[in-house]
Amino acid sequence: MTNQESSSDMTELERLRAENQRLRALNEQAFGYIRAKVNDLLDVVGTRTLRPEELDDQSMVALDPIGIVATTFRHVLENVRETNRQLQVAHSEIQTIFDTVGSAVLVVDPQRRIVSFNRQASRLLVGHSEDVTGQCCNQVLCEADPTPEQCVFLQVMDTGREAIIRGRQLRDRFFDVIAAPHFDENGRILHVVMAYHDVTEARRVEKMKSEFVSTAAHELRSPLATIMGYADLLLNGPEQSREQTRDCLTLILNRSEHLAHIVSDLLDISRLEAGEGLKLTFEPCRLDLLCREAAWGHQEASDNHPIEFDLPDDGAVVEGDHYALAQILENLLSNAIKYSPRGGTIRIGIRKEQSCCELTVADHGLGMTAEQIAHVFEKFYRANTTNTGVPGTGLGMTIVKYLVDAHHGRIAIDSTPGAGTTVRILLPVEQPVNT
Template sequence: MRTFYSRLLFVFAVLYAVMLAALGVVLGQLFPIVFAQRLQVEREDLYIFYIVLFVVLGLFYLVSLWVASRVLTRYIKPFDDISTTALQLADGDYTARVFEDDLTGITTLSHSLNVLARNLQEMSQQRESEQERLKTLIETMGSGLIVLGRSGTISIMNKTFGQLFGLQFKEVRSKNYQDIGLPKDLESFAYQLLMTETPTRKQLRLNTAKGFRYTECYGAPVIGEYGKWLGMVIVIHDITELKHLEKVRQDFVANVSHELKTPVTSIKGFTETLLYGAYQKEETLLEFLEIIKLESDRLQLLIDDLLDLSKMEQQEFEMRKTAVSVQTLFERALQITRQSAEAKEIHPLIEGDDSLLVKGDENRLLQIVVNLVSNAITYSSPGTAITLRSDKYQQYGILIIQDEGIGMGPEELPRIFERFYRVDKARSRNSGGTGLGLAIVKHLVEAHNGKIEVESEVGKGTTFKVYIPLVTS
């Protein structure tokens, strides 16, 4: 695009050339008439005059054009640069600048335009930075977010929302929310928001790409300048885990109430019976007192287990970790459970490396092994085998407890570490179990920075593998 400076210089050059050409024609016509006869110049010599006249006028034209160019460059071109820079700024190029020259007399204007350009550049950079931070914030949100225009078209959607419903923003951008396959309940929620234009919060169970999820949906209008309504924003929080924890809490309260109610009811019933006269018969008295003692022991065991779990879940729960012999743990555990094993004619075997040492709290590790061995005895038939074996794997020592009991199906394995969960409820209740043993085992194993695995098959038995860090030199 030709600038004002170049156009003005072109016009000056053309006009000046025309003027000099006209002057040359006039002089070329007048000289022979006015001066040639007086000076007695031959007509043939006039050609020399014409050549000299052409050269002189040409040189004068070039010198004048150079002078005019310098003058225009000094006083006209700065205005042209200012105009060009202003157009660049208007087009969004905030890096454009004007050369500031005191000799032109427009330094103030040039400086002001440069200050404006710098301010615009800073504002643009700040806006880009804020937009980038906002984009990063939206994309890294753990909750799904979608922004709808006034007509329901999608203008913004973050990655979490896309992953939740299997969508790509580039594929759904500018489409209506009703045309992208969202769950019907979510479509109804969005429709209600667009119709009422009021903030709304609602819990929905939605069929997502991850299966059915419990969500809390919050929608609110997007208000622009001067209170103009621009659309709606919807934020979706996945509360499936919270729902699961709430159910676990409810189940825990119900189970604790039930487990406490059973021995308390027995103690109360037999005590009332004794008070109503049964104490007069010595045989009945002793029998009822024995039952009351068993129920009291059962109640105490339950309370102790609950207190253990409570301590383990507190951050201040500490253990004294030392080098512990796995062989010694197995032998002590078998001594503690010998009576119940002999009652079923079960004779557990110890195999593996008798020099294996692990790092942990000896009493807590013993509690782990005793719980697992007691479970193995409880769920095993008389005369079957139970094996306690030690092994190594990388930086872990492995404590393996294997039985030939009733086993478990694959649908039960994910739940066996839940509080109060029982595979064979009748047998475990009759044996006096609280249903908290495996939950305690898992907490203790994790407190040792270890892990526990279980393999089982119905009718063939169960194998627990406890991984505890080895003693490092």
């Protein structure tokens, strides 16, 4: 080997050493980069870093942590997508329930701002369909600043527990209000959910029932007092002439019949309430004769209320239950007399059509408003409760409606306050075959 050749080899060796050092540095840099990225990934999956003393570079590469975590992330992503899909379905279901539930529901934040509300809330509480999100609930719902006793929101914010207020009046309606807090992960109230259950109708029915009890008590007590008084007179009073005794017994009989009528109404309603219905026997009935019989039963009253007839000369026959039709006429006539001033004429008419008969009972009495007519067939409803002089249980028209329906008929009322009322009933001449 010449000196020249030896010098050339040394130069090549130096170059290779330098190249080797550069490659080592690059290698370390690459492993450092990989380890740093692996550690980033491990931090994301919730564990600590891979220390070189636990796993050297070659073992780390062999383990393929990036591949493992990447595949894991793919599975996590699939799970997140599936969870999102299920959440969307659940959200859609909750939204449907939210909108279809009978109560009005409002969700407000701790500053009383409305976060969400359902359709019933728009209809019952807000009164219009505009978006009230972000507005304060007390400004939207309450006419004045409510006291804590009137406000479930204030009670929930004060106690951190569910609160209930019964019979809260908002505008012209009454609500049972239930409110509950919704907490965040730190236990702070995030939202207050308030459900308003409309009890306006229930309160109205309750009031009607209450009025009915006092009315029924009065209705039962008045004839009872007459019966007891005259019975006492006959038993303990001075001896009566035969004619006086007869008058007393006639009054006792009349009042007893009146009592029986009230009890009969109550039993009929009780049966209808229980869904038992009434047993009707359909046969050809002379409606015109039934009208005259009903008027004859009110002969005493008709001295004060002249009854006029507009009945067909050749009679009017419908297929119906004799007693039920008599009861319809009795109730209509009784109402017409009760709600008419002395001397007010009552007119009973029948108009025959091809397949039905129209029965009308018209008076010139107190009359009713449109709102009163809307409720007149509800049980215990009495249109003129302020007029305590008018007796009644509020069951008569309910029974009439039921009996007309049972005859496949129709009933309509025309009335003007102060001018009188006309009740029209259309009854089919023949009942359907399968009746």
